[in-house]
Amino acid sequence: MMGSLVQKHHAAYTEDIPFWKSWTDRRDPILELGCGFGRVTIPLSQEGHQLVGLDTDWECVRHLMAKLKESDQDYQGQVLILQADMLHFYTNPVFSAVLLPCNTYSVFPTHDRQRLLFNVTRMLKKKGLFIISVPNPQRITEIHENLREKDINPEPDLETVITHPETRHPVQVSSQFIATPDGVRWDWFYDQLFPDGRVDRIVRSTEHKLCSLDIYRREFQMVDLKVIACLGDFNGAFYEDEAPYLILVGQRH
Secondary structure (H helix, E strand, O other), X not given: OXXXXXXXXXXXXXXXHHHHHHHOOOOOOEEEEOOOOOOOHHHHHHOOOOEEXXXXXXXXXXXXXXXXXXXXXXXXXXXXXXXXXXXXXXXXXXXXXXXXXXXXXXXXXXXXXXXXXHHHHHHEEEEEEEEEEEEOHHHHHHHHHHHHHHOOOOOOEEEEEEEOOOOOOEEEEEEEEEEEOOEEEEEXXXXXXXXXXXXXXXXXXXXXXXXXXXXXXXHHHHOOEEEXXXXXXXXXXXXXXXXXEEXXXXXXX
């Protein structure tokens, strides 16, 4: 049930899809880390890319494989979906691009990011790209400092209302930030409203570690990934402190 709610919540977000299509144009094969339910995987597959999708969540993997199989397009031999941990996955250098969308890179502590980068560079062909998108680290730091100074936990903000894909009941989606010792936890609340007044709440949490652009850059450089683009949104704007995202494009020497 949790997976279907998350999928329904995020399915409408397509702002970044043209970005991933543009940067992977004429690059094959592609490895997508943390492919989830296929929000990015499927549009890239429809472009004809040879693609491997990776996720630890079996519910996501099973759903995505079934969705590809049910499609009118034949993905046999073109798309491979695997259940695996990206921190322990590597192959020979066969990929022209490795993608880590959806604000995932910033959830890892330093040693896990370094392990991931080491494995990624081993899988990239020469001139291959590693592309990450994360929340603006400057904004995460500011939120953390603000929460620590006030020493409060703000009330969740209502973000949207969706329809439960199974029961058809309305589901209120709200979120809040909580300061942790080394980051900011982002709690998502899914409150299913029943006709009799009952409320069934499911919580999903993600913690983004405190970091900075300079640290991310140095980590890329340590594994011989040259940063060829540093963007602040998916429309190509340069990164700045007020940008919504940090998007780094690293190229293997």
